[in-house]
Amino acid sequence: AQSVSQHNHHVILSEAASLELGCNYSYGGTVNLFWYVQYPGQHLQLLLKYFSGDPLVKGIKGFEAEFIKSKFSFNLRKPSVQWSDTAEYFCAVIVYSGAGSYQLTFGKGTKLSVIP
Amino acid sequence: EAQVTQNPRYLITVTGKKLTVTCSQNMNHEYMSWYRQDPGLGLRQIYYSMNVEVTDKGDVPEGYKVSRKEKRNFPLILESPSPNQTSLYFCASSLGRTQPQHFGDGTRLSIL
Numbered sequence: 114a115q116s117v118s119q120h121n122h123h124v125i126l127s128e129a130a131s132l133e134l135g136c137n138y139s140y141g142g143t144v145n146l147f148w149y150v151q152y153p154g155q156h157l158q159l160l161l162k163y164f165s166g167d168p169l170v171k172g173i174k175g176f177e178a179e180f181i182k183s184k185f186s187f188n189l190r191k192p193s194v195q196w197s198d199t200a201e202y203f204c205a206v207i208v209y210s211g212a213g214s215y216q217l218t219f220g221k222g223t224k225l226s227v228i229p
Numbered sequence: 230e231a232q233v234t235q236n237p238r239y240l241i242t243v244t245g246k247k248l249t250v251t252c253s254q255n256m257n258h259e260y261m262s263w264y265r266q267d268p269g270l271g272l273r274q275i276y277y278s279m280n281v282e283v284t285d286k287g288d289v290p291e292g293y294k295v296s297r298k299e300k301r302n303f304p305l306i307l308e309s310p311s312p313n314q315t316s317l318y319f320c321a322s323s324l325g326r327t328q329p330q331h332f333g334d335g336t337r338l339s340i341l
Contacts, residue, residue, distance in 0.1 A: 122269075145327050147329060149332075155334070156319060156332040156333055156334050156335055157272075157319065157321075157330075157332040158332070159329045159330075162329050164327075203271060203272065207326070207327050215326045215327055217262075217274060217326070219264075219271045219272040219273070219274075220271055221269060221270060221271035222271045222272075
């Protein structure tokens with residue numbers, strides 16, 4: 114079965130530090146990839162998505178992610194985090210499993226705490 | 230404003246008392262789904278619907294029912310809730326199953 118791994122459960126950074134959150138998936142076929150962010154007490158919001166084309170995707174609030182097909186990875190990056198980036202981040206993968214069927218799987222999430 | 234609206238936002242109830250969590254979207258989306266979010270487990274899909282009268286099981290459907298009689302509404306029904314269904318529930322909608330989802334604000338259910 115399809116799985117999505119987010120390696121870090123909780124990341125703590127100081128403001129202005131660089132961020133990289135890992136996301137690996139287990140399926141080798143065609144995928145759609147997403148990063149969502151959940152600010153404390155709020156619902157999930159889309160940060161960025163990759164369907165095809167340029168593997169370096171830019172999203173909102175200065176976030177970007179790189180799709181590396183050979184590594185089955187879609188890591189999220191930000192050069193300089195702010196206190197307001199404190200949130201939980203979820204990677205999600207949609208795979209085409211044949212006969213018009215798609216499977217959506219979320220990672221377990223990574224909590225980011227940014228210290229002022 | 231484009232939104233997904235869930236009600237109630239919070240509910241404390243007792244084992245076995247049937248409850249319904251409503252979900253409505255105003256974006257004319259075909260695809261809707263329900264998730265539960267539990268600490269350390271992330272989001273797990275309960276049920277989804279590709280369109281009116283078309284629903285299917287997600288990863289954790291046991292103990293839940295859904296219906297899709299109208300495009301905008303997708304209620305989640307717990308016929309006989311149990312304490313292991315205590316969780317934070319999110320409804321979501323999208324243009325299609327492969328598209329980014331718009332999430333509701335969540336419903337926190339506590340089953341005593």
